[in-house]
Amino acid sequence: MISLKINKALCGAKGKMNLELDLEIKQGEFLAISGESGAGKSTLLRILAGLEKAGGGVVVNGQNWKNVPVQQRQIGFVFQDFGLFENMSVEQNLLFVSNDKVLADELLNITQLSELKRRKPNTLSGGQKQRVALARAFMNRPKILLLDEPLSALNHEMRLKLQKEIVKLHQRFDCTSLMVSHDASDIYRMASRVVVMELGKVIKDGTAKEVFTTDNSLLQGEVLEIQKDKIVILVGQQLVELERLDYEVLKVGDIVSLKTDI
């Protein structure tokens, strides 16, 4: 059980704001944190990790973490810019955390990095680096897993695969996990609970379905192109062509709701 009561003054994108949170996170929960950039999501992860100070308190399993240094928190953290050790190979990046070759090999396998284990980080692509960061985060068998957009640099296929693998590892290590993500697919497939943050405060809290579903018969789409007799709309990752009737008011870039017959 993690109990977070935090207040901290932040300089966000829209000027000064206060991060004010009062969250209870159950043991084993997989919490997704969504919201606009600059809402304080990454700061929340950093405070929990002990990398930033804040007013209020963090209590984990009844223990106040005020004076527990970051080194003793047994955390796995995937940074948005990865933070890999540039002087070490992929494999050394993992073994530096804990000299457990068996676990390292297994994690390299899961993230499909075995072939690349002797390479240095600056020779890898963004997606490969992100997978190294993910594998490394599990090396100290974390009790709390903090993921800052952990799948953002991956292609669709790898993303689907790692969504499942992360949840499996989360269960195996009996982690409590917090994941910052903007991706509804990540959140829906992985998280058991979602909070949406805005300007430093939680504005929604519930399951992915409760938080993201509005009206089941309505689909949201973006107008991509308006032609003479039809318009092209992007719904999710799919293009939909509709006959053009009376769409005089529409312009490219508009967000529209489509009513379905289901």
Place this chain on the structure above:
Amino acid sequence: MHELLNTLSTLDLAPFALSFKLATITTIILFIIALPLAWQLSQSPSKIKPIIESLVSLPLVLPPSVLGFYLLVAFSSFDLAFTFRGLVIASCFYSLPFMVQPLQGGFESLNKNMIESSYIAGKSKWITLFRVALPNIKPALMTALIITFAHTVGEFGVVLMIGGSIPDETRVASIAIYDLMNNLEYGKAHIYSAIMLLISFVVLLSVYIFNHKQKYFKGVRA
């Protein structure tokens, strides 16, 4: 030509040897002192940091005579004036910023999340320094070591005040040239000066080539 060869063969190289001995010892001592200092400065959000940074940088702006004067006053009760040990201590003060500043700059330019990843992995500040931070600032480390060495070899004012010109004890190359000039031995002064010029150029050239290569290869691999 014959005269030149003659001068060369009778050339006393002891001042150069002394200069390099002084520079080597100073560089080693300063590295040991400056490494933790630069690391702490780079990681600290402390309010007294600007004060420490100013103190470290003072030798850059102070006239050598001011530093020399205070050191002489301090040395008078320790029997250190006009000794080699005294020179080493004076050089450590004089060259301190040349070691601290490149190291601190190197540490500050590192990816913050890389350092934090090491802390999250449970590693202490000192293990992080030696295993993560230091191996990733090789060009800055190279610059710090070589510029400190070269700057100590090139020292004059403080050495003159603290050490005087005692052969094999405090008579380093820069002092020897000054003495030769005063004694109107221009031939020898020419040769000494040319050697200093050449050494200084080669030292600087090696730093710039090394750093250029580091950047170039990093760029190609990335």
